[in-house]
Amino acid sequence: AEGLDTVSLDILKDDLDVLGKSFDAVVYALSAGGGGDDAYRAAYAEGPARIARWAERVGVRALVLTSSTGVYRQDGEVDETSPAGGDGPSDQLVAGEQAILQSTVPLRVVLRLGGLYGPGRHYLLDQLRRGERTVGGRVDHWINYLHRDDAAEAVLAACVAPIGQDVLNVTDGHPLTKEDLARWICKRIGGASPVFDASAPAGPRAQRSSRVQPNRLVQSTRIRAGLGWKPLYSDVREGLEPIIRGLGL
Template sequence: MLTTSPLSRYATVLVAGAGDVGQRVARQLAGRGHRVLALRRSEVAQGDDGVHWLRGDLTRPETLANLPAVDALVFAATPDRRDEAAYRAVFVDGLRHLLAALPSRPARTVFVSSSAVYGEHGEGWVDERTPTAPPGFNGRVLLEAERLLGEGDVVVRLAGLYGPGRTQLFERLREGKAVVPRGKGVYANRIHVDDAAAALVHVLTLDAPERVYVGVDDTPLPIDALYDHLAGLLGAPLPGDGPSPAGVGSKRLSNARLRASGFRCRWPDAREGYAALLV
């Protein structure tokens, strides 16, 4: 099992793109004793969470002037629109702008990517060694951004996120709007947002991390099995038969490498994680 590095190695960490995941990462790092700077487009009032909030737009390099040197970077940005131009502006150009604006290159960057970089694999298992073949623009742009990283940097390809504030699926099930490709071996791969943040903190502080990790829980489920289970919890009708989600592709993601590094999910099965949101 790999060990974690002392806090002093990455004493100052910049979290770029402090949305839902980024804010959780920032607060976890601050709680572990790191000096944490968090950059986001909209202003955030300074609080007592130990995080120093900065305002800047990754797509506008002039707003990134005067950033301090940092030991490590967590790039957790998200575009404000789901189109190729917005993705490229944030993930490719935004990463370039940020690295150019920093006085020196961080000793380690953790880049938040997506399992969308993998293609269609049916019921087959997918891990970090699986060749990438993104079916959509999102995966193609993220792969391009991954190639901007240097030696010692780490990519975490997250599966679908759920958690507090991410309960749109519940509403779609209640309203009878959710559909699933029944009996076609299409898998739902999920990770609770708190586990996603914890995984990013974990790989940041490993002594000798691998280049890529898949960030997913322990239990990939057929999407119809997951949706039917949630419908039962909600007392909602079972979803009808319909197409797979666009731009994702069917696959079973493995977190074996992440687990081998010492990481454990608090919510290893999305059925339990989703149920906890209803309490």
């Protein structure tokens, strides 16, 4: 992007000092991108630990990690005090969170983001637009959505938070089931109603994971009270509306 300098490096192997030292805030937002246990460990545990050590050395004021609401163990209602970890990916995420929170950087914030969607990231809308109206997998579970732009605003708010440490859930606060979302999309764009088949393939994320799809309601009032953040898009339907209009539907 214009006005930005880019540096490509291996977060675990390369000398991080090539990044320079004039940073007020650093945001760690790396994804494993699949690749199994080694990729999860590298991206979610070892990477944050190395970044934290570097940030301490160069005098960074604020260190923000984007984690996931997927770290929670149980279904039902959860908040930031609920138990986290318990399987491979979640354990690696929690290890990375702890590396950030235990560092000596003055401000350390972990943002546990909900299910991200936004421009270019709306597989269910794409599927239904193609006329593929069979929706697979579990559809009665709650999904805690978060628009991409609202996630970015949460990161910016975290970078200027009061000094200290915190763990914050970030969702739009209005969970929706996959069934309800599919029905709404079909009604909005027209055409046949969706058909639900639990034996049919689920979405791409579910297909990449062997984990049972969770059914939890994530409470995210803490970031609103603590940082004054609130989502621009109050639920996923509101967030998808401009995308649908942009597609001429």
